[in-house]
Amino acid sequence: MKDHELFMKECIALGKEALKMGNPPVGAIVVKNNKVIGKGLELAKSSKNIAKHAEIEAVKNVLNNGFQNLEKCALYTTHKSYLMCAYVLRTYKLEILVYGIEVLHIGGVSSEFNIMNTSNVPNWTNPPIIIGGVLKEECKSLSNEKKHNNG
Numbered sequence: 001m002k003d004h005e006l007f008m009k010e011c012i013a014l015g016k017e018a019l020k021m022g023n024p025p026v027g028a029i030v031v032k033n034n035k036v037i038g039k040g041l042e043l044a045k046s047s048k049n050i051a052k053h054a055e056i057e058a059v060k061n062v063l064n065n066g067f068q069n070l071e072k073c074a075l076y077t078t079h080k081s082y083l084m085c086a087y088v089l090r091t092y093k094l095e096i097l098v099y100g101i102e103v104l105h106i107g108g109v110s111s112e113f114n115i116m117n118t119s120n121v122p123n124w125t126n127p128p129i130i131i132g133g134v135l136k137e138e139c140k141s142l143s144n145e146k147k148h149n150n151g
Helices: 002-020 054-064 083-091 136-150
Strands: 027-032 035-041 073-079 096-101 129-131
Touching: 002 027, 002 035, 002 054, 002 073, 002 096, 002 136, 027 054, 035 054, 054 073, 054 083, 073 136, 096 136
Parallel strands: 073 096, 096 129
Antiparallel strands: 027 035, 027 073
């Protein structure tokens, strides 16, 4: 659990960077063999590109670093992945998802569209192991900073 907290602190730092740029405070990293191989921060608002979610940016960083997929990898994120991100994570064969707080209504696990756990898509591997609530209060506080800064 200590490693989970260490990696989540890195996500929180990335989320703070995203917030400073006017984006939602979401940060994500991909870890393989206890080493960070990809990082991403939320850029959708500042770039005016809805696809620039932290998780997708972290996956793109991994692919740009020469990896083919997310097999034997864990993705850490301050917020549980949205549907679009969940689809990408499943397509690239993520093994473990670790998150701080849930995303309601359009989450890839926490909505009626449970993409992260489905076994109904051909060619997808087993659903990833999902670990939630890591540094939950710190991640929630980060989200509250966004509300405070925008309101």
